[in-house]
Amino acid sequence: MKNTLRQIFHSPKFMTGFVIFVVILLTLFFYPLFNPGNPLEMIGVGTFAKPGTYVSLYDALNTSRETLRLSDADDNRLAKQLKAEDRVAMLEWFNAMGIAVDFDISDTDALLKLWDDNYDPATKPKGMTMAKRNYYKRLNNALLQLKAADEIVLADVNAETKALEETGKVNKTDYVNVGQVANVKLLPLGTDNFGRDVLKELVSATGTSIIIGLIAGAVATIIGLTFGLLAGYLGGIADDLIMFITNVFTVIPGFVLLILISYSIGQDQRGASVVALVIGLTSWTWTARSVRSQVISLRNRDHVNLSKLSGHSLFRIIMTDILPYIASYVVMAFILQVSSGILSEAQLSLLGLGPKTTEVPTLGLMMNWAMLYSAHTNGSWWAYFPVILTITLISFSLNLMNTGLDQVFNPTLRD
Amino acid sequence: MKNEAFKDRPLCLSGKGVTKVFGYGNKANTAVDHVDFEFHEGELVSIVGESGSGKTTLSKMLLGLLSVTEGEIFFQGKPRDISNRKKKKEYWQGIQAIFQDPFSSFNVFNKIDTVLLDCINMRGGKHLPKEKKIEMMTEACSFVNLKFAELTNKYPFELSGGQMQRLMIARIFLLKPKILLADEPTSMIDACSRATILDMLLQLRDEIGMTIIFITHDIGLAYYISDSVYIMEHGKFVESGSADDVILNPKAAYTKRLISDVPKIHEPWDLSTVG
Numbered sequence: 215m216k217n218t219l220r221q222i223f224h225s226p227k228f229m230t231g232f233v234i235f236v237v238i239l240l241t242l243f244f245y246p247l248f249n250p251g252n253p254l255e256m257i258g259v260g261t262f263a264k265p266g267t268y269v270s271l272y273d274a275l276n277t278s279r280e281t282l283r284l285s286d287a288d289d290n291r292l293a294k295q296l297k298a299e300d301r302v303a304m305l306e307w308f309n310a311m312g313i314a315v316d317f318d319i320s321d322t323d324a325l326l327k328l329w330d331d332n333y334d335p336a337t338k339p340k341g342m343t344m345a346k347r348n349y350y351k352r353l354n355n356a357l358l359q360l361k362a363a364d365e366i367v368l369a370d371v372n373a374e375t376k377a378l379e380e381t382g383k384v385n386k387t388d389y390v391n392v393g394q395v396a397n398v399k400l401l402p403l404g405t406d407n408f409g410r411d412v413l414k415e416l417v418s419a420t421g422t423s424i425i426i427g428l429i430a431g432a433v434a435t436i437i438g439l440t441f442g443l444l445a446g447y448l449g450g451i452a453d454d455l456i457m458f459i460t461n462v463f464t465v466i467p468g469f470v471l472l473i474l475i476s477y478s479i480g481q482d483q484r485g486a487s488v489v490a491l492v493i494g495l496t497s498w499t500w501t502a503r504s505v506r507s508q509v510i511s512l513r514n515r516d517h518v519n520l521s522k523l524s525g526h527s528l529f530r531i532i533m534t535d536i537l538p539y540i541a542s543y544v545v546m547a548f549i550l551q552v553s554s555g556i557l558s559e560a561q562l563s564l565l566g567l568g569p570k571t572t573e574v575p576t577l578g579l580m581m582n583w584a585m586l587y588s589a590h591t592n593g594s595w596w597a598y599f600p601v602i603l604t605i606t607l608i609s610f611s612l613n614l615m616n617t618g619l620d621q622v623f624n625p626t627l628r629d
Numbered sequence: 630m631k632n633e634a635f636k637d638r639p640l641c642l643s644g645k646g647v648t649k650v651f652g653y654g655n656k657a658n659t660a661v662d663h664v665d666f667e668f669h670e671g672e673l674v675s676i677v678g679e680s681g682s683g684k685t686t687l688s689k690m691l692l693g694l695l696s697v698t699e700g701e702i703f704f705q706g707k708p709r710d711i712s713n714r715k716k717k718k719e720y721w722q723g724i725q726a727i728f729q730d731p732f733s734s735f736n737v738f739n740k741i742d743t744v745l746l747d748c749i750n751m752r753g754g755k756h757l758p759k760e761k762k763i764e765m766m767t768e769a770c771s772f773v774n775l776k777f778a779e780l781t782n783k784y785p786f787e788l789s790g791g792q793m794q795r796l797m798i799a800r801i802f803l804l805k806p807k808i809l810l811a812d813e814p815t816s817m818i819d820a821c822s823r824a825t826i827l828d829m830l831l832q833l834r835d836e837i838g839m840t841i842i843f844i845t846h847d848i849g850l851a852y853y854i855s856d857s858v859y860i861m862e863h864g865k866f867v868e869s870g871s872a873d874d875v876i877l878n879p880k881a882a883y884t885k886r887l888i889s890d891v892p893k894i895h896e897p898w899d900l901s902t903v904g
Contacts, residue, residue: 516728517736519694523725524747525718538738 221622228618234611238420238604245417253418253575257399258409261587262594265404265412270397275368275382277390287386288361293322295360300353304329307350310339326357404596406580407587412596419575420604423556426490426569426576427608430555433494435501435548442505443532447513456502464499471496472558476567486569486576493558494551501547508540542623546616553612560605577605634871635856638669639706641840642691642724642808646700649686649864660686662864663700668808668840673831675843675851675872677887678861684844687861688812691842692726693717705807722751725806729813731793735785741796742781745769748803769799773829791822798829808840809833816846827854848884849891852876860884 222228301319308315313332317324335351368382392398403412445456463471475492476484512518513536521535537544556577562568563578564585571579580601584590589597649661661683668674678684689695691702693711702709704720711717728734735744745766749755754762763777770777773795785793794814801809811830815823831854834841845851851858851872858875860868860883867881879885 516730516734519689519692519726519728520734521736522694523692523721525721525751526747527714534739535736538736 218622222619225618225622227621228615231611231614231616231618234607235615238608238611239424242417242421242424245414249414251414253414254410254572256409257411258405260409261405261407262589262592262597263401263405263409265402265596266400267392268399268401269392269395270399273396274390275384277394277396279388279390281385281387282389283387289322291386292326292357292360296322296325296357301325303349303353307339308332310342311337329354329357403600404594406597407583407589412580412600415575415580416577416600416604419577419580419601420608422486422569422574423559423577423605424552424608426486426493426559427552427556429487429490430493430497430558431548431552433491434498434551434555435544437494438498438501438547439505439544441498441502443509443536445502446506446509447528447532447536449510449513453506457506460499460502463496464503468496468499469558469561472562473565473567476562481570484568484570486574489559489562489569490555493555493562497551497554497558501551504547505540505544508543509536512536512539542619546619546623549612549616549619553609553616556605556608577601635669635672638671640703641668641670641672641705642842643667643703643706644691644700645703647687647690647697647702648699649683649690649695650698660864661690664861664864664866666859666866666869668842670807670840671834671838672856673834673841673843673854674857674859675845675855676859676861677845677848677851679846679887682861683864684846684861685812686864688726688810688842688844692724692810693720718751721806722804723806724808724810725801725804726810726812727794727797727801727814730817731790731797732786732817734797735793737784737786739785740781741783741785741788742766744785744796744800745803748800752804765803769802770796772802772833773799774825775799791818791826794818794822794826795829798826798833802833805837806839808842810842810844812844813846814843815850847891848876848887860887 223232304325305315305319308328311332313328315328319325333350333354335347335354338347364386366384367380368384369378370381371377372379401411401413403416406412406415441456441460445453445460472492475496476489479488479492518531518535521531526534559568559576560578560581563576563582566582568578568582569576571583581598584594584598584601587597589595644664644666646663646665647661648659648663651658651660664687666674676684676687686695690697693709704723709720711720746762748769749757749762749765754765757765767777770780775792775795780788780796785796788796797814809830814830815826818826827850830841833839843851843855848858855872857870858868858872859866860875860881862881862883868875868879868884875884876888879888
């Protein structure tokens with residue numbers, strides 16, 4: 215027993231999977247301690263805020279300022295303002311005018327210099343529409359404003375005169391220390407369509423999904439194990455009957471069954487645990503089949519015969535003489551069932567048949583929301599890519615652990 | 630046909646037309662084909678045959694581990710009734726077995742104490758005080774030259790094959806059945822341990838007066854220990870009778886062949902007769 219455990223923890227495959235899974239579990243445990251709060255709290259008003267550090271503008275204005283004269287500040291400001299599509303449009307204008315651009319358009323200095331030298335709102339490049347020409351005019355005005363503006367005047371309404379009065383100015387050279395700004399919010403994965411912190415949601419969703427996987431896996435393993443043990447050990451009519459039921463379930467595609475059951479339960483009744491139960495109830499068949507075949511090979515062994523001759527009951531023989539011998543196999547089947555349970559939940563939720571959307575986030579629900587709000591077409595990768603990565607990592611680690619165990623328990627499979 | 634020396638003893642186990650067919654239709658395979666037998670109390674019977682002759686199937690039917698397709702088995706003169714668990718349990722108090730492979734005979738997850746305690750429980754000793762149980766287990770172990778103090782809290786796989794088979798006999802010593810079915814108990818064991826184990830079996834028979842049904846492929850061994858011998862070929866008994874009759878005056882061709890296949894020390898072994 216000890217030796218087997220040592221072998222398991224020396225298997226590189228098992229250890230890789232185990233470490234990944236433990237890291238995920240530790241994150242699930244520790245992240246909420248450092249970042250408490252409701253994961254479904256809508257902190258953003260808009261949809262899909264980009265990942266990054268958000269600094270409160272209001273607080274920044276009220277923070278004591280330092281003056282820093284940085285030579286490249288203007289260039290940086292312009293470069294950040296000039297969007298990629300504007301640069302491409304400028305290149306198109308140059309092309310239309312037959313001006314050679316022999317530098318990279320990400321070089322803001324050179325691009326603006328060429329633009330200043332050549333752009334004339336009066337010119338009409340051949341074949342350019344009015345709308346396009348107006349776009350260039352707006353672009354030019356914006357650039358001019360950016361360069362001309364020197365300072366921003368802060369004004370407030372005077373309570374007595376009801377007139378705007380200047381209360382302060384923000385110069386281009388004014389800086390505040392981020393550490394001194396009262397409100398700075400780090401959103402490592404931005405916000406989702408409802409303005410919720412994606413990372414916090416992801417951690418909570420991963421926890422829920424793993425629990426769904428565990429419940430589904432446990433239900434499937436218990437049903438499969440019970441049926442497999444009974445069919446294999448009893449044989450005869452019991453075997454025929456159980457295998458008939460198993461075959462019926464096997465023939466109907468599990469996923470279709472899952473969709474139908476989930477649909478008929480209805481949105482209101484579908485909590486996370488109900489979905490887990492439904493997944494478990496539809497995925498036990500292959501556990502039953504494989505446990506049965508293992509039990510059939512065990513039931514005629516001498517130690518089982520000896521146990522029968524000792525007058526042990528059917529239950530005791532199954533529990534002490536059969537089950538321990540297939541325990542390693544059952545553990546492996548359970549791990550695979552957990553993995554497939556998590557995937558099934560993701561599939562169901564993606565179709566909108568997962569747990570109801572108001573209570574807990576799950577990995578599948580996050581994908582569903584991202585898809586409904588077109589995160590994949592508007593470039594909001596942070597709303598779905600981390601979710602896909604998490605699902606992949608979980609099932610990868612579980613499958614790796616399973617393969618590692620398989621190699622320890624079935625040495626002939628070792629490569 | 631019968632061994633005359635035992636005919637006055639009461640019948641312990643007998644069978645009429647006992648048949649076992651595996652499968653059905655085209656795939657039907659008759660493993661045991663209408664065999665009749667009579668085993669008397671205190672008799673040591675050997676059933677001899679080569680692999681696949683149906684010895685083990687017959688033994689499993691005798692033990693009640695396999696159902697009988699046709700025919701009937703009589704236990705102590707009455708038709709055997711093992712229709713429910715309670716009756717089976719009663720039957721198994723009367724008949725026990727030692728299997729061929731000691732390494733696969735024990736549940737590797739159970740300690741030796743559990744194996745022996747089961748036997749005490751089966752004999753109705755469930756409520757005996759702990760000291761009494763330990764005393765009984767120690768007695769059983771010392772009968773087979775094992776020390777219970779050394780075995781307690783050990784697992785069967787920590788013992789050697791010979792020790793395991795002796796533990797099996799300790800089990801029988803505790804159970805004291807009417808019939809012991811020994812299915813090639815010495816075939817996986819080296820020659821030295823073999824003699825010890827056979828000796829213990831014979832001693833046990835004399836002590837508790839049980840019938841031993843000894844199943845073997847080794848006709849020499851059968852001659853050495855048995856009172857009666859049944860020769861089995863393709864699921865049928867081709868010859869039976871007292872050991873002296875069958876071995877010294879074989880009538881069936883199969884028996885003659887089996888006897889000629891036994892290698893003799895000091896004589897070159899004529900391999901041309903084999904097979």
